[in-house]
Amino acid sequence: MDLLTLLIWFSSLAFVYFGISCFYSDFIISEFVRYNLAKYRRATGYLQLLGAVGLLFGLYFNAIVVVCASTGLFLLMLAGFIVRLKIRDNFIKSSPAFIFAGLNLYIAFKAFYTYF
Structure with missing residues (x-):
């Protein structure tokens, strides 16, 4: 298994977990309320699962x-x-989103240059 395949599997499984959590996790539900974005929680979950x-x-x-x-x-x-x-969380609390953004940007570029 090459690195790109491994990263795709890792990201995919993580987003299945995150997507499902948007529907059932009390912690995630309360986080969306804290972000003042409660009405976008389900849409976010669907987008994560779709991704x-x-x-x-x-x-x-x-x-x-x-x-x-x-x-x-x-x-x-x-x-x-x-x-x-924007809601003034520190970088440590914000880092999972930053890391997964970077991971998926890497996957996008690597897949593009590998397959096209």
């Missing part, structure tokens, strides 16, 4: 889907990072 499925589908069937899904997850996590900074 996760897109990464895996694209890995095995169509590489352009990997690029699109990872770019979408990058944008979602970049927005999450900006929201965290």
Whole structure:
């Protein structure tokens, strides 16, 4: 298994977990209330699940889907990072969003240059 495949699987499984958590985790639900974005919680969960499925589908069937899904997850996590900074969370609390944004940006570029 090469590094790109490993990172795609890691990101996909993480976003399946995060996406499902948006619907059932009391902690995540309270975090969206704290961000003053409670009405976007379900949409965020669906987008995370869609991105996760897109990464895996694209890995095995169509590489352009990997690029699109990872770019979408990058944008979602970049927005999450900006929201965290805007509500004055420190960098440590904001770092998961930053790390997953960077990871998915790397996946998008690496997939693009590997497959196209």
